[in-house]
Amino acid sequence: MERTIIGSFATRREAEIAVEHLVQEHGIARTDIFIQAAGTANSAGSKIAGADIESGHPGVDKRGRPELEGEVEVSVDCHGEQGRLVESAFKAAGARQLRSH
Numbered sequence: 001m002e003r004t005i006i007g008s009f010a011t012r013r014e015a016e017i018a019v020e021h022l023v024q025e026h027g028i029a030r031t032d033i034f035i036q037a038a039g040t041a042n043s044a045g046s047k048i049a050g051a052d053i054e055s056g057h058p059g060v061d062k063r064g065r066p067e068l069e070g071e072v073e074v075s076v077d078c079h080g081e082q083g084r085l086v087e088s089a090f091k092a093a094g095a096r097q098l099r100s101h
Contacts (some may be wrong), residue, residue, distance in 0.1 A: 005083055006075040007090035008038055008097040015072040018093035022076065026085045032077040039070040071096065 009015040015035055022028040076086045085101070090098055 001075065002079055003083060004075050004077050004101050005086045005090070005098065005100045006073055007086075007093075007095035008071040008073055009093070009095055010071060011094075014094040015074050018074050018095065021089045021093060022086065026055055026082075026089060028082065028086070032079075033061060034075045036073055036075075037070060038073045093101050 007015075007018060009018065011075065019033055022033060023030050036099055074090070076082075077099075078086055
């Protein structure tokens with residue numbers, strides 16, 4: 001049975017970690033994973049984290065502010081028994097909410 005599982009994350013970093021685990025540890029095809037803002041506005045999540053805090057270069061100040069207009073959603077088209085793996089990876093990465101259809 002195929003279904004789509006959607007996890008909501010407070011930060012872009014958490015969403016990216018979830019995707020990394022799904023692809024590298026669980027062998028989920030990257031073409032089956034989609035990332036988008038939860039609402040209609042562009043968003044990097046609802047909390048600042050990771051690269052949104054620092055520029056990544058020593059001695060270089062961060063410029064600008066991240067768009068914090070809501071959570072980041074990661075959805076995965078699951079095949080067969082992948083659903084449990086996806087839900088587990090989402091929870092481990094910090095998903096605030098899970099839903100499926």
